[in-house]
Amino acid sequence: MLDRLPDTPHPRLWLALFCVLLWLPGFFTIPPGDRDESRFAQATRQMVDTGDYVRIRLGDEERNKKPAGIHWAQAAIVHVLEATHLGGRADIWAYRGASFLGALLAVLACFHWGRALVGRRAAFVGAALLGSALVLVVEVHIAKTDAALLASITAAMGLMGAAYLAPAGFTARRAAAFWGALGIGILLKGPIAPMVPLLTGLSLFLMDRGWRNGTPWLRALRPAWGVPLMLACAAPWFIAIGIATEGRFFAEAVGDDMLGKVGAGGERHWGPPGFYVAIFGVTAFPAAFFVLQALPSAWAQRVQPPVRFLLAWAVPVWLVFEAVATKLPHYALPAYPALMLLAARWMLDPLATKPRAWLRWLAIAALWGVALVLPAALLVAIWLVDGSRVDVFAALALVAGVLLAVVVTREARAGRWVRAGLSAVILAIPFYSAILEGALPRIDAVWLAPRVAAALHRADPALPIPVPPGRFGIAGYHEPSLLFATGGATALLRDGTAAAAFLAETPGRTVAVSDRDETRFRAEATRFGLRPREMGLVSGINISRGRWLTLQLYGVE
Template sequence: MLLTAPDETQVIAREPWIPRRAAVCLLICFCLTWFYTLGARTLVPSDEGRYAEIAREMAATGDFLTPHLNGIKYFGKPPLQAWATALVFSVFGLGEWQARLWTGLCGLAGIAMVYLAGSRLYGKGTGVTAALVLGSSFFWAGAAHVASYDMGLSAMLTCALCAMLIAQRPAASPRARRNWMLGYWAAMALAVLTKGLAGVVLPGMVLVLYTLVSRDWRTWRRLHIAPGLALFLAIAAPWFVLVSLANPEFPAFFFIREHVGRFTSDVHSREAPWHYFLPLLIVGITPWFGVLAQSLRHGVRVRAAGFDPGRFLVVWAVAIFVFFSLSNAKLPAYILPMFPALALLVARYLDSASPRATIVAAAPVALLGAAALVVLWFAPAWIDNAPASTPVRRGQVYWITGAAVLLALGGAAAAWLARRARTWALTVLAAAGFLAGQALMLGHESLGRDKAGVAYLAAIRSEITPQTPIYAVGQYEYALPFYLGRTLTMVHRAEDAMLLDLERRPHLWIARLDTFVATWEAQRARGIKAIAFVRPDIHADLQRRGVPMRVIGQDARRVIVTNDVTAQRP
């Protein structure tokens, strides 16, 4: 039997939240940790290096209309994040935290919006719980510390859909409803400028499906479509018009290949089975996975008169999950926009349930941490027998152990506090989840540095001048161009999104390896030093050919060589 809640704005009587002074101290500690970890890791290829380099080139050239990667037109994504990051670079200089500042702020914006939505719909306590849930969820907090476009899209969608929730609540005045709905249209426009048509398709899909499920057709009369659409076009349309006029090839590439092709085919080699996102959902919502199913069921069962925010949240979460599960192209961050809805559902359930629900949330986290510690007890023996990369793996174990300890102790403490001080129990569980997630992110640094190749920066800088030609042979280096502040000449292979411009301007790359070898040897003969990042198998082939090369750096991903073979190091 379905339960009903005539007025969802009614707040269930709960104990007061933690004291204001303690809450302020915790908020300050949270923000300090949040912003510190933005710059605590190397930019990891490919996404972080790619998007940081696009913004660097935008800031360096002053061309804010046509994004470029490695000096080549890049039409894979709209420019909002590149604009913001380029401005940050112009003010604060280049660096890791600068490259991630936009995504970090977007993550905080999403947390703030679920707090506002939860507070307006269910009361301040639920708003705080929703913010705790989202801010501590592994996936949301982790994605906010990665310089990728997925967090920007998710934050804008969160602002849009939370604005709709606030606008459509029965207690909203006509003026408040209009203003929040205009915010909905503006946020959708920013989502489109962040990652294209997904910014309007996803919230539109949620609205249509909610209408069909709830049969609440009156919502459409409260959308303020005419002024909203005008605002949407005023924000989103100008760049698309101007970039299309300046680059006639843009519309077909961006709208057909990057949108229709991405969803309907495996054009980007990202195919995965339909259940690909199920384990990612469980990991992503940690430390709240213990009450995920109950929260979804509660959102469906407890109904409200008129506009039903609980049902809207369930449709929001489920529709995005199913939509991307049906897509041929799958990446972990595609389901990120569903986590704000889950945070609100979890908060709504926990704040309407008995303390036992908090125990159900905390106990599995404690067990997960304890199980991880048992596994890690045997990890040194496994690492000692590992054939390669032992230092990297051992370095990671310490961070994973720290995360496991946080989860075990935090989960146990939250379960113990659940019947004594429920609000402190939720706070402790959120703190444990947030800190454990950040520890795991920091533990990835050793692998990130290896993948980015930053250990070779000093050796490379000692060999080059601003005029030194630098080549990427067989693969593009996504992080090193940003750290060097240089573009590369690509040889033999280029990223798919660059091919459109390269086909029109073939002088920007060297298509054939034989042509590169001839250029390399000619430069050496004229006394022009050159550097090349070479794919290991191609380096072996060049060695067999007798091509003059001096190795200045080498690992499993790349061999860094110079044609100045006379300047051998002692």
């Protein structure tokens, strides 16, 4: 059955089914995460609330870091859900919809254009492996840009691959689609999207000795009018935001955000060169088992145009991200479709070079390591942070991980690579389900923000959520998830002294004060002649800072 699945007459339906089963667990139930997800979601929510789709704001502050493309996509989905009464702007999963659709388009694009590069069967296997990769599964559950960006990059690179392999038959319409996909990518995350084909093109120019043999694929892409088309897709918003912010967007987005990440570890996310190689076994699980063993064969066959294109796609992009000082696991995601297609091509090639024993054992160690260590670490973490509780879902994930590793290793040892690959995808479904739907949403200690909102509602049922301006303030916990849970009008107070002043200023207010600010709050409340009334208590761990926190809600008697 699995051997014949790549020949199905409905490959896109099967791939979509795999993606839904892999990604839906936890999609609706995992609370808003810190920090990027809640920043993006809250900024979009404020767009929807205000109707201002040019400026990006988080609370009262401008958020001049990324273009508005992902916010528009999220806002459009929110409007559709509200019009159909299926969801609303208070639901975090509504904002994750753009990530879900982007990842799905990336998988389907990997298959659609991968057929010309590696054949239909291998393209199916490669796209399925891409959908099961841990880093993409995680990105689907985070309401931000990277899954949608992957869709635009995969589509553009698939079209570029078609131009490289058959430039004579590459039409103007396909060239327009290539540049349009890059224009959408610019609206999503600035220069990252055009950087990928640029690096690929430079690599192909060097590998093919373009100065001697020419570059027919470049002529087929029609850059003379294609580049202006790409820029025209993004120019109206960039002009509008430049006017609206008086140039501050470009100073902060380019100078502070982008260039700051190149030379230094932005937001404490520094990593050494080799970081993405070191974590590849985790981020690409379970597909890393196949990719690692396929790389020697891919390099040996680099004279073949499809393999050469895929290597020119993956390698320079990977090296650039290794060189950039700021590192996060998902940054190397634009190289993943090429790596998955190379792995699938090797899996279906009976004459491909077999890996050395050490590389085979490294791939086995990566597969078994993640299958065992990830759920085991989750078991221990839940025991430590959630009151010595043994989580049955984390235990089930451990069982599912062992089953996945056993089946994939057995099928690979027998040389049944298609079965091994598709078994990995199918058995990843219960593995991810137990973690994302079963274990993570139930770790109460780490989901502070929704518990604060619930405590606030219990303390004052008449207080609407999101809270109106001037009604609720908090000292000692300023994570973006709190803004999403309680609303952008929540006052983020500097310390306990400011909390007491906020409470004293107007009757009917409520404040939440952390244990670290308690002493100063009570001293200042006494000075104001207040008699604070305890209205609720929330304790847990602030995972962004890695420390325990207790928040006490106060009103005034």
